[in-house]
Amino acid sequence: xxxxxxxxxxxxxxxxxxxxxxxxxxxxxxxxxxxxxxxxxxxxxxxxxxxxxxxxxxxxxxxxxxxxxxxxxxxxxxxxxxxxxxxxxxxxxxxxxxxxxxxxxxxxxxxxxxxxxxxxxxxxxxxxxxxxxxxxxxxxxxxxxxxxxxxxxxxxxxxxxxxxxxxxxxxxxxxxxxxxxxxxxxxxxxxxxxxxxxxxxxxxxxxxxxxxxxxxxxxxxxxxxxxxxxxxxxxxxxxxxxxxxxxxxxxxxxxx
Numbered sequence: 001x002x003x004x005x006x007x008x009x010x011x012x013x014x015x016x017x018x019x020x021x022x023x024x025x026x027x028x029x030x031x032x033x034x035x036x037x038x039x040x041x042x043x044x045x046x047x048x049x050x051x052x053x054x055x056x057x058x059x060x061x062x063x064x065x066x067x068x069x070x071x072x073x074x075x076x077x078x079x080x081x082x083x084x085x086x087x088x089x090x091x092x093x094x095x096x097x098x099x100x101x102x103x104x105x106x107x108x109x110x111x112x113x114x115x116x117x118x119x120x121x122x123x124x125x126x127x128x129x130x131x132x133x134x135x136x137x138x139x140x141x142x143x144x145x146x147x148x149x150x151x152x153x154x155x156x157x158x159x160x161x162x163x164x165x166x167x168x169x170x171x172x173x174x175x176x177x178x179x180x181x182x183x184x185x186x187x188x189x190x191x192x193x194x195x196x197x198x199x200x201x202x203x204x205x206x207x208x209x210x211x212x213x214x215x216x217x218x219x220x221x222x223x224x225x226x227x228x229x230x231x232x233x234x235x236x237x238x239x240x241x242x243x244x245x246x247x248x249x250x251x252x253x254x255x256x
Contacts, residue, residue, distance in 0.1 A: 002075040005110030008042050008102070010082055013089070018126040018147060020095025023083050025114070027099065028071045029106040031132050033165035034153065042102035047071035076113045083123065096124030096146070105133035105141060115144040132166060 009026040017024045029045030037043065041050055050068050083097050090096050097118060104111045104127055111127070118125045126147040131138060142148050154160040208216070 002077060003110050003113045004073050004075050005079075005107045006045065006047070006071050006073050007079070008039070008071045010079070012086060014098065017098040017100060017128060018096065018149065020093035021086070021089040022095045022098050022126075023086055024098045024100050025079060025083070027101040027104040027107050027111070030101055030103040030130075031106065031166065032103070032130055032153070035163045039102065041070040045106065047073075076110070076117060079114060080117050080121075083118070084121065087121075087123065090123060094124075096126065098126040098128055098149070099145075100128040103130055103132065105129055105137050108133075108137045108141065111141060112144060115141070119144070 006028040007026055008028045009024075011024040011026070014022045014024040026039065026042055028042050028047075030043045033043060041048075048070055050070050051065050052068050099111055099114065115125055115127075124147075125145045126149055127141055127145045128149040128151060129138070129141075130151050130153065153164050160166070
């Protein structure tokens with residue numbers, strides 16, 4: 001039985017979604033709700049009806065609203081048929097196919113099946129992800145693709161919640177999956193706004209001394225600067241959104 005997935009667009013001759021000339025497949029469904037989202041039609045995972053402005057060649061319908069159904073269920077073979085039509089452009093430009101969204105990791109099995117088919121046909125792949133997914137899913141997909149475009153939105157957690165609707169601890173943790181000191185990190189994860197007087201009670205927590213924290217810091221710094229499983233390569237470009245310095249797309253190469 002063919003694995004099926006839901007997409008909302010398939011863009012040919014894409015030149016901003018990775019190296020060379022590419023085909024970009026847009027998966028439907030995203031756990032984030034970014035204020036600046038370029039593809040709001042890709043947030044919900046199911047087909048839906050959008051009201052859009054009709055644009056034409058100077059007809060009376062210009063500026064009128066119309067309803068449009070967004071999202072369609074497709075098989076792996078149907079998507080591959082479209083991807084393979086432009087193989088000559090990939091070969092000549094060093095391009096390939098980019099799986100974007102939405103958030104492609106929301107449809108992990110469908111994405112993995114497409115990556116396998118592309119590998120069989122020697123088509124280079126990239127996955128554009130926010131990283132907001134289980135580590136196991138990100139690690140699995142990263143091993144199957146040629147490039148991860150890790151779209152980290154905002155470092156500051158309060159700003160991240162304000163503009164994306166979710167906390168970024170889950171996102172940041174994807175780049176550092178292994179615990180260095182589980183005892184320390186289980187306590188350090190508590191934010192000041194989450195604390196109560198009970199948290200300051202030594203009977204509830206065995207808080208480390210200042211000397212212990214100072215000794216721990218170099219280990220964390222080294223791990224953060226040299227992640228053991230998914231190191232960030234020097235960025236070829238950081239494509240900032242207009243008027244924003246909070247959202248950049250950073251190429252990440254997985255060490256196989």
